[in-house]
Amino acid sequence: MQRYFIHQNQIESDLIHITEGDSHHIQKVMRMQIKDQILVCDQKNTYRCEIVAMLPEEVLVKIVDIDSTSKELPVEVTIAQGIVMREKMETVIDNVTELGASYYLPVEMEYCTARFSQEKKDQKMIRMNKIAKEASEQCHRTHLLSVLEPVSFSSLLSMSKNYDLCLVAYERSTKDDSIKKLLEKKNYSKVLVLIGPEGGISEKEMMLLDSANFHRVTLGPRILRTQVAPVYVMSAISYVWEENDDNI
Amino acid sequence: MQRYFIHQNQIESDLIHITEGDSHHIQKVMRMQIKDQILVCDQKNTYRCEIVAMLPEEVLVKIVDIDSTSKELPVEVTIAQGIVMREKMETVIDNVTELGASYYLPVEMEYCTARFSQEKKDQKMIRMNKIAKEASEQCHRTHLLSVLEPVSFSSLLSMSKNYDLCLVAYERSTKDDSIKKLLEKKNYSKVLVLIGPEGGISEKEMMLLDSANFHRVTLGPRILRTQVAPVYVMSAISYVWEENDDNI
Numbered sequence: 375m376q377r378y379f380i381h382q383n384q385i386e387s388d389l390i391h392i393t394e395g396d397s398h399h400i401q402k403v404m405r406m407q408i409k410d411q412i413l414v415c416d417q418k419n420t421y422r423c424e425i426v427a428m429l430p431e432e433v434l435v436k437i438v439d440i441d442s443t444s445k446e447l448p449v450e451v452t453i454a455q456g457i458v459m460r461e462k463m464e465t466v467i468d469n470v471t472e473l474g475a476s477y478y479l480p481v482e483m484e485y486c487t488a489r490f491s492q493e494k495k496d497q498k499m500i501r502m503n504k505i506a507k508e509a510s511e512q513c514h515r516t517h518l519l520s521v522l523e524p525v526s527f528s529s530l531l532s533m534s535k536n537y538d539l540c541l542v543a544y545e546r547s548t549k550d551d552s553i554k555k556l557l558e559k560k561n562y563s564k565v566l567v568l569i570g571p572e573g574g575i576s577e578k579e580m581m582l583l584d585s586a587n588f589h590r591v592t593l594g595p596r597i598l599r600t601q602v603a604p605v606y607v608m609s610a611i612s613y614v615w616e617e618n619d620d621n622i
Numbered sequence: 623m624q625r626y627f628i629h630q631n632q633i634e635s636d637l638i639h640i641t642e643g644d645s646h647h648i649q650k651v652m653r654m655q656i657k658d659q660i661l662v663c664d665q666k667n668t669y670r671c672e673i674v675a676m677l678p679e680e681v682l683v684k685i686v687d688i689d690s691t692s693k694e695l696p697v698e699v700t701i702a703q704g705i706v707m708r709e710k711m712e713t714v715i716d717n718v719t720e721l722g723a724s725y726y727l728p729v730e731m732e733y734c735t736a737r738f739s740q741e742k743k744d745q746k747m748i749r750m751n752k753i754a755k756e757a758s759e760q761c762h763r764t765h766l767l768s769v770l771e772p773v774s775f776s777s778l779l780s781m782s783k784n785y786d787l788c789l790v791a792y793e794r795s796t797k798d799d800s801i802k803k804l805l806e807k808k809n810y811s812k813v814l815v816l817i818g819p820e821g822g823i824s825e826k827e828m829m830l831l832d833s834a835n836f837h838r839v840t841l842g843p844r845i846l847r848t849q850v851a852p853v854y855v856m857s858a859i860s861y862v863w864e865e866n867d868d869n870i
Contacts (some may be wrong), residue, residue, distance in 0.1 A: 443843075473844070602853070
């Protein structure tokens, strides 16, 4: 069934106003009719709805039932990554969206070989968020992953105060930095995970991350590339925090 | 340091005979000299070696020390996957190699949209194994992942008897099929994981898999695509079976 993402202010009691591009899509692209059904997500629930009116500027649908089974991780995860080449960034955004991340944050770091050029930034942000929207729809999420505007490394350090767990993937971590030990404590609500760019993380950056209370974690004994590491972390988080907690 | 994969029969006491393409690579491409050092892997250990002789057909190196810290998963994992499009297959092979899988097995399944054409098979196998070799070198593995020749679905069912745990990722699994419950038992030596093709797994195939003692497992509450599911499973296996077991 076709799925549309809306804002909560579009809901009015048991009716939902579908507007703009989505209204056009329903009427002109899908050529739906009165009584046809669609799924509508408001970042919290998924509603099964029936079309009750077609107006030139909007489609009015009536909520038939609510699917409140959560497809969302019980914790908000932000994947921060040193800016990487476009194809890799797109793959990572696509994959971590499927695995339940809430935000993707590109970070300017010392060993980045790729940059966000100022003139292409807006266009790039639109494209990246479109990829996230499509991946969210594909995997039946109720929330969209947001791709945030790139930040400097020092901004990342300041932002980190707003999270209750900050991790940085670092191949030279000692055995003391167990991702397991950290993840087994389940009382987090906001988690930030930093993955370096292709060139890795500089020693100076690591020192600053240490001071900002980032925990260094290793992701198994092999060296993972920058596009695989975020998928490993998100899979581990999903594995530990979702599905059958009683069976651990 | 440059890394080369050899067969064990190339080792003679503390000397190793580097032959064929690798000998050419050392002498003509890298233009190394006597006393230069290389890393040599024999699917078990990594040896740091010093070049002691350059002959027209081979390079003779002497073992300086052995790095026996394992980069390998403590269990042999075969990722079997319904045949998918070339780019996706290459990405999966690349990613699961990094995550420690031993074998990749393409399987002919009912809903496959891609096929291995007979005339291009040899060429394809060479290319897929080259991708696995490069990924193994990149992530410092001592074993190469082997890409196996495609098999029919019924061959997969017969082969499954040789494994002590067989899993199939299936989105409609009930809560009883906990991947956690299965993975927490750690006494496996050979694990087979089947991932369906883009089109999914047919009901008939699921029935046959059930009879062949495959365990249906879900990978979190979201629907993962065929190229992300194997990465999730390998990450979970690495997370559970590697690194700091004492801290669980």
